Amino acid sequence: MKVELRNVTKAFPSRNKKSGEEVIAVNDCNFTIPDGKLIGLLGPSGCGKSTTLYMICGLQKPTKGQIFFGEDDVTGLAPENRGVGLVFQNYALYPHLTVKQNILFPLQNLKGEDKLSKEEMLKRAYETAKLVQIDELMDRKPSELSGGQQQRVAIARALVKMPRVLLLDEPLSNLDARLRLQTREEIRRIQRETKITTVFVTHDQDEAMSISDFIVVMKAGVVQQIGKPQAVYDDPDNLFVAKFLGTPPINVFNGAVKGGKVYIGEEAVLSVNGVNDGEVYVGIRPEGFILDENGPLGCKLINVEVMGRDVSVVSSNAASLNPTIRSIINADAGVDHDAETVRFSVKPHKLFLFDKESEKRIRFEVK
């Protein structure tokens, strides 16, 4: 099922009655989720991603705008009539019911034509349980399960009524690091097998990049960029997106463009075409540095962290916005751990320019 948001805005009344100002959680949000894809809604906390999810679900009504499932306008529909399955951040499994009863619960609500016989319900429940691999835990209570198992039960409960859209709110945030890796692959597998359009919310860019078909990056209620994870990473629209994606994060410098040359401090690191002279932010991905004795960018070496295949060179530069610059260099390059300074040249496609005022990307051609 294709999901489309058109000019969706959500404003909450202000807590402080005196000022009477509304809090805009989501501002004029537009995007389309193609049928059968896995979408990651990504952003720092408070950016409106959960609100967006709840509006797709129907638990919250948009203040303005419309939401479409396929060709149907579902803006005014209650959640139960939308055909959505929702997995809560803390799973919200009914603690007094067994796993089986939890999974059966949505089926037992069906009325009229959709009503199922007891055998059909059990069959569906067991099929779904098998899909998420919890069919051996059916008689346990949620409190007797591990976090990962509870997560699966929650997914099974959301899937059992065969929703048109599956929504996951921070599905991995309550799991430990190892389980998180495992579960995110699991979510990917379940989504591929069921082919249900799935939207999940996360603040962890790693998580979103690794399993999503598309990511939607949000900040302060405004969608910043939509696209395939690699495309967004390689071609960020603004400084926020560039900073938010990627570990280690991008290195940002105060810089300037003068006469077709990009300067960091006094050092011209790249020759470019099509950029007006002026002050800019220069962003360089950690993997965009090349260790080069004659390179244009000189930095004070602080530390070299060995990671095996690569080394992480930590250095500093007066023009850098961050206290340290982190660059990922192939270990074969032979970094001198005791040197006072390191010199880099830069891979042009890993260097981005941003406007100082608007922080928007300034695109350029490499000379």
Place this chain on the structure above:
Amino acid sequence: MVESKQKWKAWLYLAPAIVLLLVFTVWPIINTVRMAFLEGYSGLKVAGGESFAFGVGNFVKVIKYQKFLSCLKNTVLLCVLTVPISSLLALLVAVFLNSIKWLQKPLQTIFFLPYVTNSIAIGMVFAAMFNIVGSFYGTENEIIVTAGIINNIIEFFGGKAVNWINYGSSYAANITVMVIYIVWNALPFKILILLGGLQSINKQYYDAAKVDGTSRRRIFARITVPLLSPMLAYVVITGFIGGFKEYTSIIGIFGEAMGPADAAGRLNTMVGFIYDALSTNNQGRASAAALILFGIILAVTLINLQVSKKRVHY
């Protein structure tokens, strides 16, 4: 060295509380048991310097006592009637209050008033509400000269005034008044507990149920009640314990006579029985009755706990 000094200090700080507890709680309990088993123990005989045989004579006396059975019947009847009614009503009111956010604050205060009001005072107000003032000796037409507000309401709707608590009133009418009063008086505490329980239920369970299209009735029966079951069990168990100690409510409505003028003592309860025995200097009998009451409450509570073990979730 330091540790032993610390311990000594700890006991010193605890001493005031421990001394008071020993004198006013622990010793009286021990003494009650002692007196209950000293046959024929009474204040008068102690003054006379008599010694007593050890045995169950006091218990036999209590059980054989005509008034005891009537007191036991009243107590059990009031318990069995009021605890389920008040618990159920409290649940409904709590759910209602919880669902209407803007009414919560003002209504919470109103519902809580009975809890902070003296029960004798409430009893007097109830007595006035159910009262009939006038002559009861004449023909039927003469009976009602002025009626309490309840009879006024009944008559307004075309009903016939009922003699609730006055001379010549029936036992059923008396019990009805008591049940209404006790239920009303018991509501606020139960509502408070249940409301607290309701508010601690994670809202996400309701969101999850909503997404799954669960009907209101099913949400109530399958989610609210099970998740509230520990609170419900608490309310019922403490309700029974309080119910078996019913006494002031009867004084509040009927005064010390513990019944209508023509049937004094008809509504007396177990605690009333104990007080009566004390006021006639029969400490032995009072202690035995107190132990019997303790035994009954213990048994009922154990049954309650056993039942709730199966019914209370997690």
